[in-house]
Amino acid sequence: MKRTTMLVSALVFGALTTSALAKVPQAQVNRLGNDLTPMGAEKAGDGGDIPAWTGGLQTVPSNVNYKPGDKLADPFKDDPVKYTITSSNAGQYDDVLTPGYKALLSTYKDYKMNVYQTRRSCAYPDKVYEANKRNAAVGELVGGGSGISKGIFGFPFPIPNNGLEMIWNHTLRYRSFKVVRQFAAAPVTRSGDYTMQIVQDEAILAWSDPAVKSAEDLDNISLYYIANTIAPARSAGNVILVYEALNAEKQPRQAWQYSPGTRRVRRAPNIAYDNPGTNSDGLSTSDSFDGYNGAPDRYDWTVLGKHKRVVAANDYEAESTSYDEFIKPLHLNQDKVRYELRRVWEFEANLKAGTRHVYSRRVYHNDEDAWQISTAELYDGRGQLWRVQELHQLQRYNVPLCGSGAEIVYDLQAGRYLALAMQNEEPPVNYFADEIDKNRYTPNAIRQMGVR
Numbered sequence: 001m002k003r004t005t006m007l008v009s010a011l012v013f014g015a016l017t018t019s020a021l022a023k024v025p026q027a028q029v030n031r032l033g034n035d036l037t038p039m040g041a042e043k044a045g046d047g048g049d050i051p052a053w054t055g056g057l058q059t060v061p062s063n064v065n066y067k068p069g070d071k072l073a074d075p076f077k078d079d080p081v082k083y084t085i086t087s088s089n090a091g092q093y094d095d096v097l098t099p100g101y102k103a104l105l106s107t108y109k110d111y112k113m114n115v116y117q118t119r120r121s122c123a124y125p126d127k128v129y130e131a132n133k134r135n136a137a138v139g140e141l142v143g144g145g146s147g148i149s150k151g152i153f154g155f156p157f158p159i160p161n162n163g164l165e166m167i168w169n170h171t172l173r174y175r176s177f178k179v180v181r182q183f184a185a186a187p188v189t190r191s192g193d194y195t196m197q198i199v200q201d202e203a204i205l206a207w208s209d210p211a212v213k214s215a216e217d218l219d220n221i222s223l224y225y226i227a228n229t230i231a232p233a234r235s236a237g238n239v240i241l242v243y244e245a246l247n248a249e250k251q252p253r254q255a256w257q258y259s260p261g262t263r264r265v266r267r268a269p270n271i272a273y274d275n276p277g278t279n280s281d282g283l284s285t286s287d288s289f290d291g292y293n294g295a296p297d298r299y300d301w302t303v304l305g306k307h308k309r310v311v312a313a314n315d316y317e318a319e320s321t322s323y324d325e326f327i328k329p330l331h332l333n334q335d336k337v338r339y340e341l342r343r344v345w346e347f348e349a350n351l352k353a354g355t356r357h358v359y360s361r362r363v364y365h366n367d368e369d370a371w372q373i374s375t376a377e378l379y380d381g382r383g384q385l386w387r388v389q390e391l392h393q394l395q396r397y398n399v400p401l402c403g404s405g406a407e408i409v410y411d412l413q414a415g416r417y418l419a420l421a422m423q424n425e426e427p428p429v430n431y432f433a434d435e436i437d438k439n440r441y442t443p444n445a446i447r448q449m450g451v452r
Helices: 002-012 090-096 099-107 126-138 163-171 443-449
Strands: 083-085 113-116 140-142 147-149 178-188 197-204 221-231 239-245 254-259 264-267 299-312 338-351 361-367 372-379 385-396 401-411 416-422
Touching: 090 099, 090 299, 099 372, 099 385, 140 163, 163 299, 163 338, 163 361, 221 443, 239 443, 254 443, 264 443, 299 361, 299 372, 299 385, 372 401
Parallel strands: 113 338
Antiparallel strands: 083 113, 140 147, 178 197, 178 416, 197 221, 221 239, 239 254, 254 264, 299 338, 338 361, 361 372, 372 385, 385 401, 401 416
8 A cells, every 4th residue: 555655646746846836747637537536536446445436426326315405315324334443442443543533532432433335425517527627737826825826616736736735625625606504513511511503604616606717817716705693692693704815925815794792894804814713612713614724824735645544424424413412522422423444635734934823733634536624633832732623524416516514623632622514403505506696795795694
């Protein structure tokens, strides 16, 4: 496996040691859809645990009943548990466990990981694959890595040259064009108590606008985002509005916040970087939402390689579990979380000299089939492991796209955790919200929206 990883690294990352602006040779681009999947992953299996990618679930699978508006049924519900990793046998699986999972198994003696058959279900529309091939040939980093140029739609760097391009693949990954959802967030105490936060959010992902031909046509905004807290009563009516920059060196993120207490909309430059995340009770940072978001300019990014790791994947059961059954003291109900052995790209971010952030180092594990963060380790200023992120991945075969479900942040030092972006008891996400318009994304509009 080590030899295979070295070969793949040499082939796919031939320019790792060169400039961030290095182009991908046409011979490498031509590998997409051949020995590489259209996403840039290895199409072949490993001859054992990891199967070959054969197209994923690009349509509704035949073994489930689904109609628009339904919750997604689990196409793999009959899969048995292959093995269970616990604190007592974790040493047997040392080579496939991330440092974060090792820490969770060591810290919480009843923490466990049920590992199932690996199902490479990730799939996207053909137009995403077409865009990937175009982007691989023309996409560039600009602004010292703080922005993207020339590519559009799909994933900007399906054959990346460096760690910066990897994190941009995550932040600009395809999540449809106009999306509306409702999610729950629970900051959980050591005893398992929490006050549930309910948020309605919506986004126009301008990068994924099928009518746009180039990044230069986006007016430097990759995403328009609104989050409206609707519960509990004391928090209801707080609304944030974000214009995400495509090139932060040219124009940083713009954000506004409406507070029902003051009935005013104010600029909110604090909704960025290491400021406390909205509705997180101090358990996460603004730039940790969705795994990672925002400008990558405060860190130096380095590729660590590709490895086989156990990560949360095809987590349909977790999303269909009631909150009372899902949220438990110290950690989730681990009987409801599905893990699989996947190949992941690993890269790290180390804080640049002269900049500040509460995390001195961040290590990410990106699923090769989705370019999406599966899990991460976040280190404090002393270099000690502080928090572990876990994003539950499942194939939204109704779109199709490989998306995330719940986002969990375990604070090992506080013995608490944040369960964010849960949709277990919320309406299904609308990935085709054609009715929302860019004119809605204004400070005046969120003032009207925030009335209790």
